[in-house]
Structure formats: C-alpha cells, structure tokens
Amino acid sequence: MNINPIDSEGKSSWDNIILPNIPDLQGIQTYIANGGYEAFKNALEMKPEAVTDEVKKSNLRGRGGACFPTGLKWTFMPKQTTKVKYLCVNGDESEPGTFKDRQIFESNPHLMIEGTLIACYAMGINTAYIYIRGEYGRWINIVEKALAEAYEKGFVGEKILGKDFSTNIYVHKGAGAYICGEESALMNSIEGERGYPRIKPPFPAQYGLWGCPTTINNVETICNVPLIIKNGWEWYSKIGAPKHPGPILVGVSGHVNKPGVYEMPTGVPLLEIIYKWAGGVPGNKGIKAVIPGGSSTMVVRGDQLEGVKMDADSMKAAGSAVGTAGLIVMDEDTDLIKVLARIAKFYYHESCGQCTPCREGTGWLWKTLKRFEKHEGRLQDIELLMDIANNIEGNTICALGDAAAWPIQAMIRRFREEFEKRVSPKEARVPASAVA
Amino acid sequence: MLNESNKQKLEELKKRYPTLQALVLPVLWMVQEQEGYISEESMKYVATILNVPYGHILGVVTFYTMYHAKPMGKYHIEVCTNVSCLLRGCDKIVGHLENKLGMRMGETSKDKKWTISEVECMGSCGTAPMFAVGEEYYENLTPQKVDEILDKLR
Ligand SMILES: Cc1cc2nc3c(=O)[nH]c(=O)nc-3n(C[C@H](O)[C@H](O)[C@H](O)COP(=O)(O)O)c2cc1C
Numbered sequence: 001m002n003i004n005p006i007d008s009e010g011k012s013s014w015d016n017i018i019l020p021n022i023p024d025l026q027g028i029q030t031y032i033a034n035g036g037y038e039a040f041k042n043a044l045e046m047k048p049e050a051v052t053d054e055v056k057k058s059n060l061r062g063r064g065g066a067c068f069p070t071g072l073k074w075t076f077m078p079k080q081t082t083k084v085k086y087l088c089v090n091g092d093e094s095e096p097g098t099f100k101d102r103q104i105f106e107s108n109p110h111l112m113i114e115g116t117l118i119a120c121y122a123m124g125i126n127t128a129y130i131y132i133r134g135e136y137g138r139w140i141n142i143v144e145k146a147l148a149e150a151y152e153k154g155f156v157g158e159k160i161l162g163k164d165f166s167t168n169i170y171v172h173k174g175a176g177a178y179i180c181g182e183e184s185a186l187m188n189s190i191e192g193e194r195g196y197p198r199i200k201p202p203f204p205a206q207y208g209l210w211g212c213p214t215t216i217n218n219v220e221t222i223c224n225v226p227l228i229i230k231n232g233w234e235w236y237s238k239i240g241a242p243k244h245p246g247p248i249l250v251g252v253s254g255h256v257n258k259p260g261v262y263e264m265p266t267g268v269p270l271l272e273i274i275y276k277w278a279g280g281v282p283g284n285k286g287i288k289a290v291i292p293g294g295s296s297t298m299v300v301r302g303d304q305l306e307g308v309k310m311d312a313d314s315m316k317a318a319g320s321a322v323g324t325a326g327l328i329v330m331d332e333d334t335d336l337i338k339v340l341a342r343i344a345k346f347y348y349h350e351s352c353g354q355c356t357p358c359r360e361g362t363g364w365l366w367k368t369l370k371r372f373e374k375h376e377g378r379l380q381d382i383e384l385l386m387d388i389a390n391n392i393e394g395n396t397i398c399a400l401g402d403a404a405a406w407p408i409q410a411m412i413r414r415f416r417e418e419f420e421k422r423v424s425p426k427e428a429r430v431p432a433s434a435v436a
Numbered sequence: 437m438l439n440e441s442n443k444q445k446l447e448e449l450k451k452r453y454p455t456l457q458a459l460v461l462p463v464l465w466m467v468q469e470q471e472g473y474i475s476e477e478s479m480k481y482v483a484t485i486l487n488v489p490y491g492h493i494l495g496v497v498t499f500y501t502m503y504h505a506k507p508m509g510k511y512h513i514e515v516c517t518n519v520s521c522l523l524r525g526c527d528k529i530v531g532h533l534e535n536k537l538g539m540r541m542g543e544t545s546k547d548k549k550w551t552i553s554e555v556e557c558m559g560s561c562g563t564a565p566m567f568a569v570g571e572e573y574y575e576n577l578t579p580q581k582v583d584e585i586l587d588k589l590r
C-alpha cells in the first residue's frame with residue numbers, strides 16, 4: 001500500500017458555519033449576537049411555499065444517511081388537510097462510527113432549533129419532536145436548556161414574534177434501540193410503542209405520527225436550513241459538490257492521529273480528510289480499508305481511495321455511500337474479519353425481529369463470521385455468507401436488513417483473501433464440494 | 437408510585453402529546469430514575485395511570501435496552517465494543533475492568549455495587565475507547581485512566 005500523505009500539517013481553509021468556532025454559542029445571547037434567529041425572522045416575512053422552494057433550489061440533501069433531497073421531501077406534505085401535521089427531528093444517532101449530531105447538540109443547539117422553526121413554518125407544522133437517543137442524557141439537558149431559552153425569548157410557542165404562527169418543540173428521549181433511528185420506528189417510539197418499523201407505503205407524509213402527515217429530518221439536515229434562508233439558495237448550492245452541496249460534518253474515527261468531527265464542504269477527497277484533517281495514520285502505516293459513512297456503508301479498499309470524494313456521486317462511483325459521513329479508518333494491520341464479525345453482531349442485536357430474513361439471517365451471518373474469526377471457516381462458508389446476505393437484501397420491511405447485508409457483500413467482494421486466509425487448515429484440504 | 441415532582445412533570449408532559457400512550461417512554465424514564473429499575477409492580481402502576489394494558493408496558497420495557505426490569509449495580513459501567521472502539525483497543529479496557537472488579541461482562545457484583553456490560557456504539561467513536569457510567573461518558577480511556585475512575589467511584 002503506497003499512499004503519500006497530501007499534507008500532514010495543512011490547515012483547512014474552511015470556515016465552519018454549522019459548528020463555528022465561537023465560545024458559548026450554545027447560549028442564546030451569544031447565538032443572537034452572532035446573527036442567530038435572523039434567518040427565522042426572514043423566513044417569517046416570506047410565503048411558506050417560498051421557503052420550501054428556497055430549500056429545494058439549494059439542493060440540500062439529507063444528512064441522515066440516504067442523501068434524500070430535503071426540499072422535495074417537504075413538498076410531499078399535503079397543503080390542504082384538516083389533519084394536524086408533525087415534524088420529527090431525528091437525533092437518534094446510533095449508527096456505529098457516527099458522532100456528529102452530538103457535536104451540534106453540544107455546541108450549536110440553537111441552530112437546530114432555528115432550523116426546526118423554519119421547517120415548521122415552511123410546512124405549516126405546529127408541533128415538532130426532537131428525538132434524541134437515551135444515552136445522550138447530557139446532551140438532552142443542553143438542548144432542553146436551549147429550548148427553554150428560545151421559549152422565553154418568544155421564538156417558540158404561541159403567536160411567535162407577534163405573528164400568526166405558533167409552534168411547539170419538544171424533546172423526546174429514546175431508550176436504547178438503534179432501530180428507532182429508522183423513521184417509522186421513530187414515530188412508533190414517540191407514540192409509546194416498541195420501535196417497530198412500519199410497512200411503506202403509506203409514507204410518513206401521508207400517514208405518519210398518529211396517522212397524520214409527518215416529515216422526518218436528521219438533526220444536521222435541519223441545521224443547514226437557516227444557512228440557506230439567510231444566504232440564499234445560490235450561495236448554498238455553490239458550496240462543495242454541485243449535486244450534493246453544502247457543509248458536511250465528517251466524523252473520523254479508527255486509526256487516525258486526530259479523530260474527531262470535522263466540518264468541510266462536500267466533495268473533499270477521503271485521503272485529504274484522513275491526512276489533512278485527521279492527521280494521518282498512527283505510525284505512518286498504510287490504510288487497509290475505510291468504511292466511509294457509518295457501519296452500514298460498503299467498505300472501500302485502501303488502495304482504491306485515490307480520487308474518491310465525500311459526496312453522493314463520488315461515493316456511489318466507488319461502490320459505497322456517504323451514509324452518515326462517519327469515516328472509519330483501518331490501518332494495514334487491521335483484522336477485517338474481526339471488524340466485520342463485530343458489525344454483524346451489531347445488526348443481529350439491533351434487528352427488531354419483525355421480518356424472518358433479518359431476524360434469522362443476521363444471526364447466521366454473525367455465527368458464520370465467528371467461525372472465520374476463530375480460523376475455523378469452511379471454504380463454502382464464503383458463498384454461504386453471500387447467500388444469506390443476498391436473501392436479506394431487499395426482502396425486509398425496513399433498511400436495517402439491507403444495512404446488515406451490504407457490509408458483508410462488500411467485504412467478500414473486495415477482501416475475499418481475508419476470508420480464505422481464515423479457512424480452517426483442516427477444511428481447506430477437502431474440496432468444497434465434498435464437505436457440503 | 438411517582439413522587440410529587442414527577443407527578444407534576446407528568447401533568448406538564450400530557451400537554452405535549454395527543455395520546456396518553458405517548459407518555460409510556462417518558463413515564464418509564466421517571467420510574468427508573470426514581471427506583472433505579474422498573475419492577476413488575478411499577479409496570480402495573482404505569483399501565484394503570486396511562487390506561488394501557490400491562491402487556492404493552494412489559495413489551496416496551498423489554499424492547500428498549502436502557503430500561504431495566506431488574507436492579508442493577510449502583511455503578512453500571514457500559515463499555516462500547518463496537519467498531520471504532522474495537523479499532524482503538526476496547527478489548528484492553530474490557531479485560532482490565534474484568535480483572536480489576538473480578539467479574540465478567542454482563543454480571544452484577546454480589547454487593548450490588550457494580551454492573552459491567554458491553555454496549556453498542558455510544559456516539560463516542562472519535563474519543564474511543566469509552567465507557568459510560570449512568571449519564572457520564574468517560575472517553576479516550578487507558579487502563580490507568582480506568583483505575584483512576586474506579587478509585588473515584590469506589
Ligand atoms: C436502521 C436505520 C437506522 C437509522 N438511524 C438514523 C439515525 O439515527 N438518524 C437519522 O437521522 N437517520 C437515521 N436513519 C434514516 C432515517 O430513516 C431517515 O431517512 C432520516 O432521518 C431522514 O432524514 P434526512 O432526510 O434529513 O436525512 C436510519 C435508517 C435506518 C434504516
């Protein structure tokens with residue numbers, strides 16, 4: 001593996017706009033002193049449809065994993081309806097390798113609140129729930145405090161700023177379940193149910209919380225909204241990759257010298273992220289592989305990273321996805337089978353059990369991978385793993401099944417030799433056909 | 437039984453949701469904060485005040501990993517062993533904890549002081565390895581740091 005560090009010292013020329021380097025920004029005074037809630041005030045002077053239009057033209061795409069166009073999603077909400085409408089801000093953040101929304105809660109909660117307000121105004125919503133994973137108790141307190149401040153200043157509540165617009169925002173605390181990040185499971189969880197995903201259609205914009213039209217957006221997605229309204233869609237759409245523009249929070253973890261959350265424009269080469277932002281690999285080791293966007297995204301080989309960038313198109317071309325932009329770096333000495341087995345265990349543990357392929361398949365995947373981990377794999381087990389994964393993919397109610405299958409499929413396709421090395425010597429001598 | 441301040445809190449929370457059932461998670465949190473765990477008796481109580489079947493409450497408690505139907509140790513140490521933590525040596529932290537406390541992952545000590553368990557990604561991947569004790573996160577752990585934390589808690 002021969003990778004030349006681009007610039008191990010270089011500092012980024014990017015000035016943070018989601019996580020600006022301003023002390024005490026989580027306090028409303030500081031936030032307002034730095035132009036906070038101006039975008040919301042601007043929005044209130046616009047027609048709601050014009051706000052949605054602005055977001056649509058900006059090309060903002062969701063930061064929750066699927067890169068779905070946000071403005072388009074908002075237009076799915078019915079305009080003429082007698083039903084109550086809801087917004088859910090998704091802060092369940094439980095995808096392994098993802099730790100960016102936590103940074104927003106911690107250092108810029110008012111940006112999220114302001115974005116929530118604008119989204120509510122644009123879609124004619126009067127109630128929003130911010131769903132935060134239960135483990136984030138400390139960060140829930142920070143958000144609750146910020147919300148209380150916003151209520152006190154009259155930005156949230158009834159007849160906001162004297163206008164004919166009212167919105168309440170509430171925090172809903174999760175209780176430990178990755179699946180509750182899936183939008184329909186999240187709604188069930190708010191309703192006081194177990195976090196079981198719902199069969200779609202109907203989609204949330206038609207039949208969401210309590211059967212009412214609902215939009216679900218990720219925390220970071222929502223934080224982009226005030227920036228768009230404040231600076232205009234043209235400004236925003238010129239940041240980073242044209243088809244997937246804007247600032248993006250990349251969480252770098254694993255084998256790097258400076259792990260952390262880095263804000264940058266979309267479209268930065270992964271190698272630059274690893275070497276320029278995250279300080280390179282400890283001991284100057286080579287990179288064996290990266291998982292670019294949280295545990296569900298497909299592994300990319302270290303020797304195929306050249307030119308791969310952190311935006312939807314580039315990641316797709318590389319056979320992976322941006323996901324949550326949780327970039328996990330693995331050096332040349334990493335035991336990839338052990339890593340994969342741990343990922344498989346995660347999905348097995350988090351499967352809600354509604355669909356047989358997911359419930360059973362994730363367990364088989366994990367057990368089979370454990371055999372490889374202990375150097376007790378059988379040659380035909382490689383095909384078996386692929387088979388199980390293929391049978392889960394596309395055959396389940398929600399995308400957790402796919403998320404469990406993709407890492408396996410990609411690892412086998414891209415690192416078959418790692419599996420072959422772990423076939424038990426006893427098994428390897430026997431032709432595969434004879435052992436079945 | 438909810439204490440007075442939680443009863444008040446419950447009345448406030450009722451304004452936030454159109455159904456009583458939506459209060460299941462928030463009320464279970466209150467009970468657990470009060471009692472340390474959620475007993476069968478508490479579940480029946482929650483079922484009554486929220487007007488949902490007991491079976492529903494039981495289903496919710498067993499579904500979510502953060503609700504405990506049994507008492508846990510006074511200090512519940514939850515070690516993340518997911519990928520990013522694995523890459524940064526959580527195995528060492530697990531081993532060290534097990535040795536220091538003389539117990540295995542998933543166990544509660546006889547004196548009910550400690551429970552140690554393995555958990556999934558906690559959102560501390562950039563400060564791995566980590567464990568949480570209650571709401572407190574301890575990050576960038578080393579065996580020495582673990583010793584200091586244990587000494588402080590003891
Ligand atoms: C198993 C599973 C877990 C998910 N977890 C999260 C999560 O923790 N946070 C999140 O924002 N989206 C998560 N999603 C994606 C959501 O379903 C939804 O697409 C997203 O919140 C939409 O927001 P966006 O359009 O702003 O990206 C998850 C999806 C699946 C299938």
Ligand code: SF4
Pocket residue numbers: 179196197350351352353354355356358359396397398399400401402
């Ligand atoms: S795919 Fe898995 S997690 Fe999703 S609904 Fe089916 S069993 Fe549950």
Ligand code: FES
Pocket residue numbers: 096097098516517518519520521522556557558559560561564566
């Ligand atoms: S993998 Fe351990 S905190 Fe994320």
